[in-house]
Amino acid sequence: MIDYAAVFRALPGMVALLTPDLVYADANEEFLQLSGRTRDQLVGRYLFDVFPDNPNDPEASGARNLGASLRRVLETGERDSMAMQRYDVESLDRPGEWQERYWSPVNAPVLGPDGRVVLLVHRVEEITELIAAHGLPEGSRARVLEAELYTRARELQEVNERLREAHAREREVALALQAAMLPAPAPLEQLRAAVRYRPAVGTLNVCGDWYDLVALPRxxxxxxxxxxxxxxxxAAGVMGQLRSALSAASRVTEGPAQSLEVLGLYSRSVDGAENTTAATAFIDHDVGTITYSSAGHLPPVLLHADGAFxxxxxxxxxxxxxxPEHVSRPQATVAFEEGDTLVLYTDGLVERRREDIDVGLDxxxxxxxxxxxxxxxALADSVLADLLPPGGATDDTVLVVARL
Structure with missing residues (x-):
């Protein structure tokens, strides 16, 4: 059996583990040695209490940049590689004296079973000797290299920040577009329904989930x-086109299978619509039946008043x-009783990394x-509270709860 704690401590390189609150949980031997700190001086303490910015340098930005990187990992659940950083360290032997240090950090998430970030892996490579070129005269090639590398690193950091800002603006526009195309459903005469939409966390993960409720004849x-x-x-633009097409098809076809057939034919003319999934159900209130069809989507749930499903x-x-060729789609019919509930949803509600989908459905x-x-x-809110990670899911989530 492998002793992973021993492996961690023997890793060749500076590695520390941080909690989501940025408190040190552990550090390997090389991290302790090169940072000049003991385990007792790190474990259980807040990162920026141990390593604050140099108060004597008004342009010091190491702590700010590192904090931003760690927050991105917490928000997105994805690895973040930083540009070279100048991050001075205070000497423990001579308090008030700060040593000029340069680092190349990488921060990565450790995810729990529910997809939340439970630990942060903070790996650092010290490159002070390469950058500082101590002992060489001013104007030497090493000093020129130092200035060039530091300038390029600062430029790369600025480019990364501009890209992140651009991605954040794209996310805001996509969310606004989705909100415009997914308005609150109009009241339906024979159906009480609750609809919930939760966008994915993270800058780039706004997706194309949609819902629709349509009053039909008869x-x-x-x-x-x-x-x-x-x-x-x-994805948001494609979503708007497909939602509108399915809504229109539902009004003129006899059943859900035909609606999805029409949508499938239409999708061939829409770039980016390939492999879209959808599920639709026609509820007949007079005879008490639900006729449904699914195009690769997760199955709706019919919840009975006694808790059976x-x-x-x-x-x-x-x-x-x-x-490649058009094929008629299947549909099926099931009976319901007054007080039953029909639930439709998208995969962000039930899918989790490295977990079988049946676990999420259960x-x-x-x-x-x-x-x-x-x-x-109340049912929609409680289901979201029970199933979504506290920090939000990494995929969009739509939930429709319809009381029959």
Whole structure:
């Protein structure tokens, strides 16, 4: 059996573990040696209490840049490599004396079973000797190299910041576009429904999830959800086109399978629509039936008033555009009783990294069954609270709860 604690301490390079609150959880031997700190001086202490910026340097930015990088890892769940940093360290032997130091840091997440960041791996390579070129005269090649490298590193840091700002603006525009195309559903005469949309956390992860509720002739209602492959503005734009097309198709076709067939044909003319998933259900309030069809989407749930449930998975077909030729899609019908609840959702609610999808579906079913008689709004809020990580999911989430 491998002793991973021993492996960590023997790693060739400076590595420390931080909690999400940026408190040292551990550090390997090389980190202790090169930072000039003991384990007792690190573990359990806040990072920037141990290593603050040099108060004698008004342009010191090492702590600020490192803090921004660590926050990005916490928000996105993704690794962040930093440009070279000047980050002076105070001498413990001579308090008030600061040593000029240069570092090349990389920060990476350790994810828990629920997808949340539970630890931060902070790996640092010290490059002070390369940059400082101590002992060489001013004007030497080493001094020129030092100035050039430091200038280029600062420029790279500025470029990275501009890119992150641009990505953040794209996220804001994509969210505004989604909000405009996913308005609050109009009240439906025969259906009480709650709809929830939660965007993905992180700058680049805004996706193309959508929902729709449509009043149909002959006392029927269509409920649909979908998920476009991809991220950002392009996915949001594709989402708007497909949502509108399915909404229109639902009004003129006899059933959900035909609606998805029309949507599939239309999707062939829309760049970026390939492999979109969607599920739609037609509720007939007069006869008490739900007719449904799915294009590669996760199965809706029919929740009964007594807490029993069933996944509506008897009419599942490939995603849009997955077949080279047009093929009729299947549909199935199930009966419901007054007080039952139909639940449609997208994968951000149930999928987690390195976890089988059946685990997420079981978690959803148990959360629904525990509150089967709650009003739709309360049920939707409780399900989101139970299933989404506290820091938010890394994929968009749509949830539609319709009381029949």
């Amino acid at each position: 006392h029927r209602t269509a409920v649909a959800v979908g998920d476009v492959v991809g991220h950002g503005l392009s 069933e996944f509506l998975d008897r009419a599942t077909d490939p995603p849009l555009g997955a077949r 978690r959803l079913a148990r959360a629904l069954a525990a509150r089967a008689t709650d009003p739709p709004d």
